[in-house]
Amino acid sequence: MRWLLALSLACVGCFGSSDVDLSDIEVALVAGSSIGHSASMTAAAMSAPVACVNVTQPCSAAFPCSGVASVTLGSACPLPLGGVGNGEVAISGSWAASDMATLGMMFGLGVSDGSVSLSEAIGVKVTTSMGHQTVAYAGQDVTVNQGAALGQSSWTVDVDNKMTPTDPSDDLYTINGAQQGATAGSGATVAQVSLTSVLLDPSCRQNPTAGMGVIQVVGSSSFQETIVTFHSACDGKVDVKGTLGGTHAQKLVLFH
Numbered sequence: 001m002r003w004l005l006a007l008s009l010a011c012v013g014c015f016g017s018s019d020v021d022l023s024d025i026e027v028a029l030v031a032g033s034s035i036g037h038s039a040s041m042t043a044a045a046m047s048a049p050v051a052c053v054n055v056t057q058p059c060s061a062a063f064p065c066s067g068v069a070s071v072t073l074g075s076a077c078p079l080p081l082g083g084v085g086n087g088e089v090a091i092s093g094s095w096a097a098s099d100m101a102t103l104g105m106m107f108g109l110g111v112s113d114g115s116v117s118l119s120e121a122i123g124v125k126v127t128t129s130m131g132h133q134t135v136a137y138a139g140q141d142v143t144v145n146q147g148a149a150l151g152q153s154s155w156t157v158d159v160d161n162k163m164t165p166t167d168p169s170d171d172l173y174t175i176n177g178a179q180q181g182a183t184a185g186s187g188a189t190v191a192q193v194s195l196t197s198v199l200l201d202p203s204c205r206q207n208p209t210a211g212m213g214v215i216q217v218v219g220s221s222s223f224q225e226t227i228v229t230f231h232s233a234c235d236g237k238v239d240v241k242g243t244l245g246g247t248h249a250q251k252l253v254l255f256h
Contacts, residue, residue, distance in 0.1 A: 018248075019240075019248075019250050020215075020240060022215075022226075022238070022240070022250065022252070022253075024179065024193040024215065025193060025213045025215065025228055026252065026254055027144060027150060028150065028153075028155070028177065028179065028195055028213075029175065029198070029252075030081070030118065031118055031121075031139075031155070032155055032157050032175040032177070032195070033079060033080040033081040033157075033173060033175070034079060034089075034107065034118050035118070035121050035135060035142070035157065036135045036157030036159055036175070037071075037077075037080050037168070037173070038089045038105055039091075039124050039157075040126065040135060040157075040161070040168070041071055041077070041168050042067075042071065042093075042103065042126075043101050043103075043128060043133060044165040044166065045069055046058065046059050046060045046067055046069075046095065047098060047165075048165065048166050049166060050165070050166050050168065051076055051077060051166065051168065052071055052073070052076055052077030052168070053069055053070070053072075054069060054070050054071075054072070055067065055069045056069060056070070057069075059094075059095045060095075063095055063096060063097050063098065064094060064095060064096050064097075065094070066092070066094050066095075067092070067093060067095060067101075068091070069091050070089065070091065071089040071091065072087075072088050073086055073087055073088070074086055077168055077169075078169075078205065079205070080171070080173050080202070080205065081200050081208070081254060082205065083205070083254075084205075087107075087108035088108045089106065089108065090105065090106045090108070091103055091104070093124075098128075099128040100126070100128075102123060102124065102125055103121075103124040103125075103126060104120075104123070104124070105120065105121050105124065106119070106120050107119055107120065107121075118142065118143070119143045119144070119145050120142070120143040121137060121141060121142045123137060123138065124136070124137045131160065131161055131162070131163050131165075132159065132161070133159040133161065134156060134158055134159075135157040135159060136155070136156045137155055138152075138153065138154055138155075139152060139154070139155065139177075139179055140152055140153070150179060151179050151180075152179065152181065153177060153178060153179030153180070153193075154177055154178065155177030156175075156176050156177060157173055157174070158173070159172070160172040160173075160174075169202060171202065172199065172201060173199070173200035174197060174198065174199055174200075174211075175198040175200070175208075176195060176196060176198070177194065177195055178192060178194040178195075179192065179193045179194070180192045180193075189217055189219045189220075191216065192215075193213070193215050194213065194214050195212075196213070196214075197210065198211035198212070198213065198230060199211050203234070204234035206234050206235065207230060207231075207234065207235065207236050207237060207238060207252050208238075209234070210230055210232065212227065212230065213228035213230075213238075214226070214228070215228070224243055225242075225243045226242060226243070227240070227241045235249075236252055237249045237250060237252060238250055238252050
């Protein structure tokens with residue numbers, strides 16, 4: 001009985017019966033979808049015109065070279081997740097070859113129902129192969145508004161352009177990555193957040209439609225694991241399961 005009581009005190013929320021803090025997963029989703037969206041469109045626009053991308057300094061004739069462009073968000077080029085979007089993303093970068101670029105981007109105004117959580121991303125790597133673009137970046141190179149942070153982390157976004165590189169409206173995005181952080185002191189904790197095969201489908205911009213996320217928090221005398229499953233229903237929610245079982249649906253808050 002004492003063991004059960006101690007476990008319940010050390011694992012509040014592990015049973016999955018109440019809402020848990022998903023902010024780290026939400027920020028990672030916003031970053032992945034926003035960075036993948038602008039990076040993939042800009043890389044494609046250096047080879048052929050892409051809706052919503054204005055190339056002011058082309059880079060396609062001789063390599064290496066530098067390029068500059070802007071992406072105008074809106075109904076013609078909606079964000080993959082969380083809102084239609086408005087404002088511009090300013091992008092510049094260097095191309096080592098037609099299929100290999102390193103980009104930096106500044107995010108302007110936000111989405112229609114809030115403000116975009118990102119303000120800047122640097123060192124974003126984009127490679128193109130067989131109708132797919134792989135966008136890779138480190139969390140410490142991303143500046144996030146609202147006091148949130150990606151921290152020490154590594155992320156990749158696979159963008160399947162469905163063989164229509166000039167039309168981003170049908171693109172599929174798959175996000176993978178992990179973030180780890182530590183807190184020192186007598187109650188030292190190590191937290192890790194991961195996303196695995198998280199699919200963003202253009203048919204649903206309220207929530208990912210497949211994949212999973214895991215939040216693990218390890219303390220000196222406690223362990224808590226939250227498993228987030230993304231379901232096919234387009235309802236703006238996710239399925240959350242605590243350490244000791246029990247699953248409930250929870251609203252996904254992508255923009256604050």
